[in-house]
Amino acid sequence: MASHDPFTDTSDAVDPDERPSKTQRKKASHELQDLGQALVDLPESRVKDLAIPENLRDAVHQYRRTRTHEGRRRQMQYIGKLMRGVDTDPIRQAVIDMQLGRAKDSLALHEAERWRAELVASDDAVTGFLAEHPQTDTQQLRSLIRSARKDASLSPEQRSGRAFRELFQFIKQARDHHE
Numbered sequence: 109m110a111s112h113d114p115f116t117d118t119s120d121a122v123d124p125d126e127r128p129s130k131t132q133r134k135k136a137s138h139e140l141q142d143l144g145q146a147l148v149d150l151p152e153s154r155v156k157d158l159a160i161p162e163n164l165r166d167a168v169h170q171y172r173r174t175r176t177h178e179g180r181r182r183q184m185q186y187i188g189k190l191m192r193g194v195d196t197d198p199i200r201q202a203v204i205d206m207q208l209g210r211a212k213d214s215l216a217l218h219e220a221e222r223w224r225a226e227l228v229a230s231d232d233a234v235t236g237f238l239a240e241h242p243q244t245d246t247q248q249l250r251s252l253i254r255s256a257r258k259d260a261s262l263s264p265e266q267r268s269g270r271a272f273r274e275l276f277q278f279i280k281q282a283r284d285h286h287e
Contacts, residue, residue, distance in 0.1 A: 141188035143196060146203040148172060148187070154206060159198050164190045220279045224272065227279075228256050241282045252278050 128136070147155065148171050155168060167190055171183040191199075226233035227249075234253065238244055255271035 137188055137192075140191045140196070141184055143199060143203070144184055144187035144191055147199050148184075150202060150206055154202055158202055160194060161190070164194060216280070216283060220276055220283060223279050224256070224276050227253050227275065228260060228272075237279075237282075244282045249278065249282075 148168050155165065158165075164187065167183065167187045171180060171187060174180050174183050223233070223237060227237060234249065237249070238246060252271065252275040256275045259267050259269070259271040
């Protein structure tokens with residue numbers, strides 16, 4: 109009867125072509141660490157609502173409390189390891205939602221800046237703004253525009269910038285009420 113040699117017997121072995129290469133495993137590990145970094149960068153309010161295991165939530169809290177570079181690096185590796193056994197789709201979605209929210213906020217600010225510049229530059233822009241935002245207090249808008257124009261006509265040393273900020277805030281509020 110032939111002896112069984114576990115080092116040469118390949119009948120139970122996994123086909124090497126089906127097993128991920130070391131490079132692929134490292135890449136997947138780094139991707140999980142990157143996702144873990146995005147997870148710890150999320151605000152606490154978003155993390156607490158995520159459907160993730162308690163040990164991963166604890167690891168995220170521990171990372172936030174860790175102050176040393178080496179401690180954080182090791183904790184991030186641990187978070188990546190924990191994430192191997194977790195459904196990462198909810199985490200990915202939370203990160204995407206957060207990024208989209210920031211992008212929308214940024215677009216809203218740019219649009220408010222554009223409106224402010226147009227309103228200060230031209231009376232025709234007031235008509236366009238009022239058409240888009242009919243609930244706007246026209247008298248207050250015109251008063252803020254006059255103040256911003258008056259401030260803009262001063263020399264740079266004499267400008268306060270307050271009128272520009274107030275006009276900007278008014279535009280943002282009008283946009284928020286419109287949506």
